Amino acid sequence: MQLDFISETVREAFQENPNPFRPNEAILQLLSLTLYNNDFEFNSQFYLQLCGIAMGRKYAPSTANIYLKKFDHAAENSFHIHPLLYSRFLDDIFGIWPGSKSELLQFQHFFNSIIPGIKDRLTIRHQIIDFLDTLVYKKT
Numbered sequence: 133m134q135l136d137f138i139s140e141t142v143r144e145a146f147q148e149n150p151n152p153f154r155p156n157e158a159i160l161q162l163l164s165l166t167l168y169n170n171d172f173e174f175n176s177q178f179y180l181q182l183c184g185i186a187m188g189r190k191y192a193p194s195t196a197n198i199y200l201k202k203f204d205h206a207a208e209n210s211f212h213i214h215p216l217l218y219s220r221f222l223d224d225i226f227g228i229w230p231g232s233k234s235e236l237l238q239f240q241h242f243f244n245s246i247i248p249g250i251k252d253r254l255t256i257r258h259q260i261i262d263f264l265d266t267l268v269y270k271k272t
Contacts, residue, residue: 139160142159142199166185197222203250226263
């Protein structure tokens with residue numbers, strides 16, 4: 133389940149970055165409580181969110197970055213063609229692709245298989261592209 137994977141990736145990040153003053157188990161316990169008990173009301177109906185972190189949680193961006201660390205590594209290194217540039221800000225990814233459009237579409241298929249439930253939508257441009265409200269130009 134995705135929630136288990138979120139907790140496990142945070143645990144791994146703690147192990148990779150030890151801090152004797154950080155209460156790892158208490159933090160993981162609190163994370164688990166908020167992940168598994170995230171209920172909300174909509175149109176007088178109550179729901180329990182079963183996937184992902186609730187919007188508005190202060191820890192959501194940091195936890196998402198930890199969760200996507202392996203995803204980013206696989207996207208950069210596990211396909212037979214490697215992007216010349218791969219950069220992610222939260223859920224927006226910018227890249228420079230050295231292969232053909234056909235190979236890029238194959239990469240998209242691979243990319244969308246890394247973590248079930250995470251899918252990208254490619255925007256392909258050759259000269260100018262809008263990324264995070266910034267126009268990026270290609271100059272030859």
